[in-house]
Amino acid sequence: MSDNDALIPEAGTGPAAQPAPVRQGMWGKGSGDTSGYNGLRRSVEWPAAAVAPYGSWFDDALGRLSQLVADPFSTVVVDHGELTVYVARERIVEVMQALRDDAYLRFEFCASVSGVHYPDEIGSELHVVYHLQSMTHNRRIRIETSCPDADPHVPSIIATYPTVDWHERETWDMFGIIFDGHPHLTRILMPDDWVGHPQRKDYPLGGIPIEFKGTVVPPVDSRRSY
Amino acid sequence: MGIEDKVPQGVVLTTLEGLFGWMRQASFWPATFGLACCAIEMMTYGAPRFDAGRWGQEVFRASPRQADLMIISGRVSQKMAPVLRQVYDQMPNPKWVMAMGVCASSGGMFNNYAIVQGGDHLVPVDIYVPGCPPRPDMLIDAMWKLKKGIVAKRPIGQNEIDFQDAAEAAALVAPATHEMKGLLR
Amino acid sequence: MKETTDFYASSSEGVAEGAVYTAMGGGDWADIAAEQAERGDETLVINMGPQHPSTHGVLRLMVEVDGETVTSIRPGIGFLHTGIEKNMEYRSWTQGTTFVTRMDYVAPLFNEAAYCLAVERLLDIEDKIPQRASDIRVLMMELCRIASHLVAIGTGGMEIGALTVMTIGFREREMILDFFEAVTGLRMNHAYIRPGGVANDLPETGIAQLRDLINWLEKHLPEYAAFCNENPIFKGRMCGIGYQDLSACFALGVTGPILRSTGYGWDLRKQQPYCGYETYDFNVITWDTSDAYGRFRVRLDEMWESLKIVKQCADRLEASTGEPVMIDDPKIAWPAQLAVGPDGQGNSHEHIKHIMGESMEALIHHFKLVTEGFRVPAGQAYVPIESPKGELACHVVSDGGTHPFRVHMRDPGFNHLQSVPIQCEGGMLADIVVAIGSLDPVMGGVDR
Numbered sequence: 001m002s003d004n005d006a007l008i009p010e011a012g013t014g015p016a017a018q019p020a021p022v023r024q025g026m027w028g029k030g031s032g033d034t035s036g037y038n039g040l041r042r043s044v045e046w047p048a049a050a051v052a053p054y055g056s057w058f059d060d061a062l063g064r065l066s067q068l069v070a071d072p073f074s075t076v077v078v079d080h081g082e083l084t085v086y087v088a089r090e091r092i093v094e095v096m097q098a099l100r101d102d103a104y105l106r107f108e109f110c111a112s113v114s115g116v117h118y119p120d121e122i123g124s125e126l127h128v129v130y131h132l133q134s135m136t137h138n139r140r141i142r143i144e145t146s147c148p149d150a151d152p153h154v155p156s157i158i159a160t161y162p163t164v165d166w167h168e169r170e171t172w173d174m175f176g177i178i179f180d181g182h183p184h185l186t187r188i189l190m191p192d193d194w195v196g197h198p199q200r201k202d203y204p205l206g207g208i209p210i211e212f213k214g215t216v217v218p219p220v221d222s223r224r225s226y
Numbered sequence: 227m228g229i230e231d232k233v234p235q236g237v238v239l240t241t242l243e244g245l246f247g248w249m250r251q252a253s254f255w256p257a258t259f260g261l262a263c264c265a266i267e268m269m270t271y272g273a274p275r276f277d278a279g280r281w282g283q284e285v286f287r288a289s290p291r292q293a294d295l296m297i298i299s300g301r302v303s304q305k306m307a308p309v310l311r312q313v314y315d316q317m318p319n320p321k322w323v324m325a326m327g328v329c330a331s332s333g334g335m336f337n338n339y340a341i342v343q344g345g346d347h348l349v350p351v352d353i354y355v356p357g358c359p360p361r362p363d364m365l366i367d368a369m370w371k372l373k374k375g376i377v378a379k380r381p382i383g384q385n386e387i388d389f390q391d392a393a394e395a396a397a398l399v400a401p402a403t404h405e406m407k408g409l410l411r
Numbered sequence: 412m413k414e415t416t417d418f419y420a421s422s423s424e425g426v427a428e429g430a431v432y433t434a435m436g437g438g439d440w441a442d443i444a445a446e447q448a449e450r451g452d453e454t455l456v457i458n459m460g461p462q463h464p465s466t467h468g469v470l471r472l473m474v475e476v477d478g479e480t481v482t483s484i485r486p487g488i489g490f491l492h493t494g495i496e497k498n499m500e501y502r503s504w505t506q507g508t509t510f511v512t513r514m515d516y517v518a519p520l521f522n523e524a525a526y527c528l529a530v531e532r533l534l535d536i537e538d539k540i541p542q543r544a545s546d547i548r549v550l551m552m553e554l555c556r557i558a559s560h561l562v563a564i565g566t567g568g569m570e571i572g573a574l575t576v577m578t579i580g581f582r583e584r585e586m587i588l589d590f591f592e593a594v595t596g597l598r599m600n601h602a603y604i605r606p607g608g609v610a611n612d613l614p615e616t617g618i619a620q621l622r623d624l625i626n627w628l629e630k631h632l633p634e635y636a637a638f639c640n641e642n643p644i645f646k647g648r649m650c651g652i653g654y655q656d657l658s659a660c661f662a663l664g665v666t667g668p669i670l671r672s673t674g675y676g677w678d679l680r681k682q683q684p685y686c687g688y689e690t691y692d693f694n695v696i697t698w699d700t701s702d703a704y705g706r707f708r709v710r711l712d713e714m715w716e717s718l719k720i721v722k723q724c725a726d727r728l729e730a731s732t733g734e735p736v737m738i739d740d741p742k743i744a745w746p747a748q749l750a751v752g753p754d755g756q757g758n759s760h761e762h763i764k765h766i767m768g769e770s771m772e773a774l775i776h777h778f779k780l781v782t783e784g785f786r787v788p789a790g791q792a793y794v795p796i797e798s799p800k801g802e803l804a805c806h807v808v809s810d811g812g813t814h815p816f817r818v819h820m821r822d823p824g825f826n827h828l829q830s831v832p833i834q835c836e837g838g839m840l841a842d843i844v845v846a847i848g849s850l851d852p853v854m855g856g857v858d859r
Contacts, residue, residue: 021810044811047790079790080532108661111795114806114819129806131793131821135661138682142793163664166488166829189492189858190340191305198339199497199817206339206494208404219337220501258464262491262855263516263600265468266562270588273581288464303858306461306469306490313462335509340494359599 021120047079057139058083064105068098084142089154092145096157099132099141107132107141110157113167115175119201125149126177130157130164147177156181174199231383239383247378250294250320254373257293258286259313261300264327267359268299276362283369290316295372298345299359301329307342314349320380324372325351326365328358347403352376443473454482457840461490465570465844468854470828476840484835484843486828491858499818503784504530505745507815509602511805514820515856516600518559520551521798522820522856523604528685529794529805530606533787536738543734544608545686550621550724551594551603552686552796553717557628558587559799560710560717564635567707567848571648576638583631590624593617596749596756605745606785608737618729625725628718635711649704653834653846656701663833664826667801668713669850671697672705679797691720703849713799743785746777784813800824800851820859824852 021044053059054076062085065072072095077084087095099107111131118125124146132141147154156179158164168179169188176197179185187194196203207219217223233239260268270276272284287293290313302310314323325345328334331354333343345351353376355368381389447456454475461469471487495514499507511526512519531537565580588598594613595603603610613621639645655665657673670677678695680688696712698705737744746766750759766774789811795804801823808817827850834846 042811044789080535080792082792084791110664111802111804112793112806112819112821114817114821116808116817129791129819131804131806133795135677135682140683140793140795142791161664162662163826163829166825170825187489189305189489191489194304198494204339205337205497205501207337208333208343210337220498257462259462261469262493263513266516266599269566270581270585273585274578275582275585286464290462301491301493303490303492305492309461309469309490335513336493336495336498338494338498340492361598 047077049075050078052076054078054083056081057137061105061139061141064102065095065098068102069094072098082140082142084144087143087145089145089147092143093155093157093160095143096130096132096160099143100160105134106136107134107139109133109135110161110163110167111140113164113171115171115177115199117175117200121146123148126152126175128154128171128177152177153180155179156185158182173197176200233383235384239385243380243382243385244378246382247380250380251373251377253282254295254369254377255285255287255293256283256295256297257290257313257317258288259296259298259310261298261302261306262329264299264330264359267362267365268297268326271362271365276366278366278369281373290314291318293317294320294377295322295324296349297324297326298330298349298351299326301334301336302342302345302348303340304342307348310345311348320386322352322372322377323349324368325354326357326368327360328356330354331356334358344403350397447475453477459843461487465848467566467847467852470847470852470854470857472831472843474840474843479839479841481835481838481840481843484832486831488825488828488854488857491854493855493859495859496818496820499815501814503813504787504815505605505780505784507818508605509600511818511820512600512602513855514859515798515800515803515822515824515853517562517853518555518799519600520548520555520604521796521803523602524548524552524686525794525796525798525803525805525820526807526818527604527606528796529792529807530787532792532794533790533807533809534606534743534785535788536607536740536743539738539740540608541735541738542687543612543728543731544736544738546724546727546731547609547613547736548604548686549688549691550721550728551591551609553720553724554587554590554624556717556799557714557721558584560714561587563710563799563848563851564639564707567845567851568639568645570844570848571645573639573642573645576635579631579634579638583628586624586627590620593620605737607740607743607745608735610745610747611749612736613728618725618732621721621725621728625718625722632714632718639707640711646704648845649702649707649849650700651702651704652838652842653703653706653849654701655830655834659830659833663830665801665830666826667797667799667823668706668709669801669827669830671695671709672699673697673701674699679795679802683795685794685796691723693717693720703845706849706851710799741772741776742780744780746773746780786811786813787815795821798823800853800856801827803856820856822853822856822859824850824854824857828852828857 055078058078069091072091073085073087075086099105111133114129116127116129118127125148127144127146130143132143145154154177156168158168166188168182169185171177172179172185173187173189174197205219205221209219210217233242272278272286278284296314296317325331329336330345333341342348353368353372355364357364443456447454454477457474457476459472459474460466461471466472469490471490473485473487474481475483495510499510507526508523511522514522531540561580561584565577568576591601592598594617595601655669657675660670660673674697676695676697681695693716696709696716698708748759748762749756766777787809789809791808793804793806795802803823804821806819807815810816830850831847835843
């Protein structure tokens with residue numbers, strides 16, 4: 001993304017009270033561009049927080065979770081038939097344990113852990129998204145937690161789901177999120193002595209200009225984008 | 227070291243060169259250096275339909291000590307780069323390198339932090355094969371161009387020493403690969 | 412830079428110091444060796460890979476052996492990390508297909524399918540994909556499954572010395588790749604499944620070629636069973652090796668043939684169907700020994716089930732000839748219609764005539780879709796599919812723009828390699844190769 005993309009954070013609604021960023025157009029701002037894109041304002045609308053009842057099996061499952069863990073989640077989003085539950089990082093270990101062990105929930109399989117970096121969400125820039133699957137009940141749930149850039153710590157759930165070993169290492173490697181309690185949080189995809197966390201939005205894509213006969217095309221992250 | 231070192235430069239050496247070159251290209255064994263998708267096409271190159279065994283090349287040597295050719299087949303990541311160099315260093319002379327696919331030639335479609343933009347940043351490449359991945363037919367064509375055009379013509383004896391000295395002298399003054407810019411103008 | 416003496420280097424003139432510098436500098440090797448020296452026992456520390464003929468790609472294994480028994484094994488990955496996920500954040504949604512297809516390069520169509528299904532879920536067009544497109548997707552995926560299992564069985568066999576299994580495996584695979592080439596234009600890394608449908612329809616001779624392919628496979632697939640199933644060396648090498656039971660599979664996130672070899676019939680095509688799999692008639696193959704031999708038998712029988720599905724697809728596609736293969740929405744459907752012309756593959760003459768001469772809107776849509784791409788509403792989606800290796804899923808986050816905000820592919824190999832210690836420790840050195848072969852990791856997917 002190029003620096004021309006100015007995003008004006010506003011207090012907005014939406015999950016985890018994140019600001020609704022606004023995109024401004026690419027060209028213009030005194031550059032002489034007359035295409036009209038300069039005046040383009042497009043706001044990003046994240047899926048709104050759902051209100052109970054959520055539908056399908058979601059209410060029963062979340063009700064059961066609330067019985068087992070005090071105040072387990074802050075927001076719930078139901079979008080495209082998928083349930084996303086926002087859990088504070090202090091609660092994540094308890095919640096995961098309850099999700100796995102309780103017979104009504106029985107999410108015995110953690111499919112994946114991914115990090116997402118939202119640079120505009122001041123105070124909770126780094127999100128960790130856990131996808132759990134219950135084979136007993138044939139259901140899937142997404143648990144999302146976040147931590148600020150200034151304090152990128154999230155408790156590790158490796159004691160509940162051993163499979164997240166390498167997933168958490170990858171999320172540390174790519175985003176810089178430190179999983180407290182992970183026995184060996186080291187780099188896994190990048191060389192051991194690499195500096196920086198590549199998949200963060202403030203890390204450049206890196207790359208070299210592409211040379212053609214008579215012209216040079218800049219690498220992808222320096223080209224203009226829409 | 228061998229008989230070719232004692233033969234003075236001249237007609238006899240040139241004839242011997244032809245013989246050595248023919249033998250080298252006839253028994254041209256690659257090291258297993260399959261990295262990514264191109265490795266699968268390299269495997270089909272050795273498989274029945276495209277059959278590199280027709281010219282004695284189905285023996286991919288696992289040990290670089292026994293190999294003449296390193297086919298860099300696939301994208302070279304930053305973590306793999308030192309390994310590539312070490313395997314290249316472990317190959318005895320004379321050795322050749324083929325950059326198979328666009329990732330090995332120039333970084334391919336991955337113009338980013340993780341991929342070395344071309345095997346030639348690490349090792350001297352003798353022939354580049356474009357394609358993503360190149361068909362085994364393209365690999366056969368490139369292999370024969372390499373064999374007949376380059377391997378068969380490799381000098382021996384005193385000629386080889388001169389050849390190596392000239393190559394070293396050229397390499398010492400040449401700019402690094404990442405500094406070579408504007409060559410297409 | 413660590414200096415080592417190369418015993419093969421000539422000690423006469425021409426070599427400057429008589430030594431060879433190794434660029435690795437030992438890496439962490441010095442630490443590993445020092446750690447073992449401290450313990451002072453008879454354990455040998457061996458480094459397998461990343462350049463190794465039997466580690467299924469660039470996988471590094473740090474193995475500690477006591478005699479022939481493996482006491483500790485640690486896989487090291489990342490040697491093929493390509494930054495695919497970050498690269499996709501700078502390309503349009505359709506271009507994401509070309510990146511994602513190079514992850515698991517042995518079964519490329521599955522990566523494309525997982526990604527496109529996730530994007531279609533975000534676009535809310537899951538039920539608007541034409542039936543013919545879904546049928547073609549199933550056909551291509553099942554053929555890809557057969558091809559991937561052939562590679563798994565072939566390379567697994569080669570690694571234990573059964574070279575013929577590899578040669579016949581690749582022979583069958585070539586016939587499948589011929590069909591792929593006829594339909595998509597490429598043997599591998601097709602970028603064929605696009606958000607909205609598939610890139611182009613089957614060629615006119617497609618169904619006939621498909622029927623020939625089915626006949627060929629029916630004739631030749633029994634050879635694998637004949638070669639391997641009761642072969643005493645095969646069984647000796649594979650029975651009881653790489654044991655991993657059901658609870659270990661769940662704890663370590665293992666799916667696919669490995670999970671099914673424990674006896675648990677979990678197959679996402681049946682449990683959480685996509686692309687119309689619920690309308691096809693096929694069985695889920697399980698075995699009960701939880702070892703490498705069980706996984707081999709599961710893969711072998713899955714090839715037959717896939718062939719069953721392919722036959723059903725052939726009938727359906729023959730019946731639905733002429734129907735569209737791309738969604739009917741001009742704001743999303745990939746506009747280009749490719750054909751092979753005098754200078755290679757490019758837009759077909761009819762398509763160019765249409766956009767240049769007949770319809771301004773078509774030209775505008777073509778231009779905007781190819782340069783800018785379509786916009787995907789903000790949100791996130793996670794779509795899992797049953798790839799030949801296991802559960803392959805795509806977690807995609809959109810911020811409403813023309814580029815993905817974040818794409819994370821959940822690759823089965825990444826999870827399965829975590830099982831290497833549990834399968835290999837306590838076994839013999841030679842069994843490591845068999846165990847990893849039965850896990851069938853593809854390093855492109857593991858490292859992305």
